[in-house]
Amino acid sequence: MTAASAATTAGAATAGFTTAVPTDLAPHELRILVAVDSERGFSAAAKVLGLTQSAVSHSIRGTERKIGAVLFERGRKGATPTAAGATAAAHARRVLRLLDTLAAEARGAERGTVGGVLRIAAFRSVALYLLPPVLERLTARHPGIEPEVRVVRELGAGTAGEVAEGRADIGIATIGATSPVPAGLIGDVLIEEPYSLVHPAGHPDPRSLPLVDWHENCGSYTRTWWAGQEWIPKATVLTEDDGAVLSMVSRGLGMAIMPELSLNGAPDGIEITDLGPERPSRSVGYVTTPELASTLAVRALIRELRAAGKGAASEARLR
Structure with missing residues (x-):
């Protein structure tokens, strides 16, 4: 037995669980697990599910025995998921979603439609x-x-x-x-979104203006490009979203460097200038x-x- 496996076994034994227990969890147990994780408490989860607190507690204890790990830390402030609990809750949501999808796709196959x-x-x-x-x-x-x-x-x-x-x-x-x-x-x-310089229309030297930015603006690749541009100053205005950036720029409060999607519906008073062939871009895609x-x-x-x-x-x- 390795040191890691020995530690895992000891931890499970300390919690009163055995290892390598066959996991045979029913959908209602998964729903209770997800509810406790979402509501951060047994009472709150019970209220959402229409169950008693004792029923929720009993179910979670049974789930912990089946999994062989402590899923929640119980305390005065409620139930805080452990690392095992957070992982289990994520998998539980995905399993429950597959059960929903199973029903929707079966109905669709029968009717020749896509739905849900x-x-x-x-x-x-x-x-x-x-x-x-x-x-x-x-x-x-x-x-x-x-x-x-x-x-x-x-x-x-x-x-x-x-x-x-x-x-x-x-x-x-x-x-x-x-x-x-x-x-x-x-x-x-x-899609690949190119970045452009956005500034008050008609400004004689937009690159001299203060920078208006927001936290989501770009990733490490674009920031590396920014770092190599001596004319780009440190942001003096940091807003919550790209809409606020555009509003600030339209009022003449600064310039910004923004991706293409964010420039849809730009307000009056804004001018968009191409940053040239070496301009950065942002890759937007899907994940599932x-x-x-x-x-x-x-x-x-x-x-x-x-x-x-x-x-x-x-x-x-x-x-």
């Missing part, structure tokens, strides 16, 4: 400008699909994290060489789980996203 809820995580500019026409075409072709869009800041785990945690079926994320598709997920690039990638609704959305990406590339070449 399709959960999408997207960051702000994608939700505002890329998704609406895509979802319009998707639902026109497949009226039975019910899109649910959740806007998520593309920071930290971002939209890909929503997919990995089982909260979304597909995420529109910034991916590429410096932001690879996270382990355990699959995906591909849809291997098990959901083959489902009819996800495949239908990916087809529409690819078509939109090709259209955007064609427009960029014409410009």
Whole structure:
């Protein structure tokens, strides 16, 4: 036995569990696990599920015995998931989602249709400008699909994290060489967004203006490009989103360097200047789980996203 396996065995024994226990979890146990993780408490989970607190506690203890690990730290402030608990809850959400998909796809196979809820995580500019026409075409072709869009800041785990945690079926994320598709997920690039200089219209020397920026603006590749540009100052205004950046720039409060999607619907008083052939770009793509990638609704959305990406590339070449 290795030191690591010995430590694991000791930890499980300390918690009163045995190792290598066959895991035979029922869907209702998974739902209780997810509810406790989401609500961060047994009482709150019981209220959401319409159960008693003792029933929830009993179920979690049974789940911990079956898994062989402590899933929640109990305390006065509620139930905090352990590392094992967070992992188990993420898998539980994905399993429950597959059960929902099983039913929807079986009904679709019988009727020759594609239907059911399709959960999408997207960051702000994608939700505002890329998704609406895509979802319009998707639902026109497949009226039975019910899109649910959740806007998520593309920071930290971002939209890909929503997919990995089982909260979304597909995420529109910034991916590429410096932001690879996270382990355990699959995906591909849809569009390349070039960056441009955005400044008050008619300003004689826009590069001399203060920089207005926001946290989600770009990844490490673009920041490396920025670092090599001596004319780009440190941001003096840092806003919550790209819409606030555009508002600030339109009022003459500074200039910004922004990706193409964020410039849709730019207000009056703004001018957009090309940064030249060496300009940076941002790769926007989709991520999903291997098990959901083959489902009819996800495949239908990916087809529409690819078509939109090709259209955007064609427009960029014409410009």
